[in-house]
Amino acid sequence: MLPTGAPLDWSLVDIAVPRPSGRLPGISMAGFSHRAPESVDIAMVAHPSVTVLIDLSGGEGLVHRTHGREVLGSAVVGLLPGGLRAGGRASECLQIRLDPAAAAEVLGMTTELTGDVVSLADIWSRDAARTEDRLRAAASWDERFTIAADLLARRLGTRRPVAPEVAFAWRQMRTSQGLARVESLADEVGWSRKHLSARFRSQLGITPKRAAQLVRFDHAARLLAAGHAVAGVAAESGYADQSHLHREVRSFTGLTPTAVAAAPWLAIDDIAWPASSPPRFL
Numbered sequence: 001m002l003p004t005g006a007p008l009d010w011s012l013v014d015i016a017v018p019r020p021s022g023r024l025p026g027i028s029m030a031g032f033s034h035r036a037p038e039s040v041d042i043a044m045v046a047h048p049s050v051t052v053l054i055d056l057s058g059g060e061g062l063v064h065r066t067h068g069r070e071v072l073g074s075a076v077v078g079l080l081p082g083g084l085r086a087g088g089r090a091s092e093c094l095q096i097r098l099d100p101a102a103a104a105e106v107l108g109m110t111t112e113l114t115g116d117v118v119s120l121a122d123i124w125s126r127d128a129a130r131t132e133d134r135l136r137a138a139a140s141w142d143e144r145f146t147i148a149a150d151l152l153a154r155r156l157g158t159r160r161p162v163a164p165e166v167a168f169a170w171r172q173m174r175t176s177q178g179l180a181r182v183e184s185l186a187d188e189v190g191w192s193r194k195h196l197s198a199r200f201r202s203q204l205g206i207t208p209k210r211a212a213q214l215v216r217f218d219h220a221a222r223l224l225a226a227g228h229a230v231a232g233v234a235a236e237s238g239y240a241d242q243s244h245l246h247r248e249v250r251s252f253t254g255l256t257p258t259a260v261a262a263a264p265w266l267a268i269d270d271i272a273w274p275a276s277s278p279p280r281f282l
Helices: 100-106 120-124 126-137 141-156 164-175 182-189 193-204 208-225 230-236 242-253 257-261
Strands: 013-016 027-034 040-043 050-055 062-066 069-072 075-077 085-088 092-098 117-119
Touching: 013 141, 027 141, 050 062, 050 120, 050 126, 062 075, 069 117, 075 120, 092 100, 092 141, 100 141, 100 164, 100 193, 117 120, 120 126, 126 141, 164 182, 164 193, 164 208, 182 193, 182 208, 193 208, 208 230, 208 242, 208 257, 230 242, 230 257, 242 257
Parallel strands: none
Antiparallel strands: 013 027, 027 092, 040 085, 050 075, 050 092, 062 069, 062 085, 075 117
16 A cells, blocks of 8 residues: 655755756656655646656655556656555655657657556666666766766667657647647648547547647646636636636546645646746745
8 A cells, every 4th residue: 555644845855957958858857855754645746748757765665556556666657647646755756757759759658658657667677777776876966867868868769759740739739738729730730630639649648639638737737836816727728717627627636726726746846847837926
């Protein structure tokens, strides 16, 4: 069973981010060092990326639970993981966010990951343990980010990339914050909506419509976490009204917009992932 832990106190967590020169397209990273010895428990919020969590603590560390199943240690979280909770006593963790197109190259099995969480060892085999050992032995977070970036860059060129049309559709969804219409995207790439939906799902593991909903939800969740009022968030994010926002938030998280606004998982996004975070209201 997942250890019963206290809510995460971010004042006890040191956060490191890579230098801009070390960043790769479609990939972002952050390092977390937790100074408290006790076990913690945190609900993770759906995000439009495939997330790799590398447990650097050794021994009794991260535990992930979803759909009544547990994954110990380093893990990969696919799109739409449901009611995912993370806990344990991980003193240090490297989190890597991969947009689905980059994830398809780096991991090679993202369609099977949708809605699930799996052990990193199930995907990278012995390379997972070697990567953990190298990262633990590094003298600083800067060195760890360099090691991780080199590893990811090598993997980006080893598998066939997703179709340019699919990658374009995904980029447009992110740029429009989920408001781009699937019909318009299909017209832009010269495909029918049916063909775009089929190729998109076969390569990224999610339909274009659901992907757009996820991107829109993520934008709304970040606005809520930044302190914006629910009515304003609904209007700015393209929802018909507050009820529409409420239904969509619940479909992704099982929570209300008010609960999402207070979610610990989003509380430090402006520090760990500043490039994609809206201004925070004080």
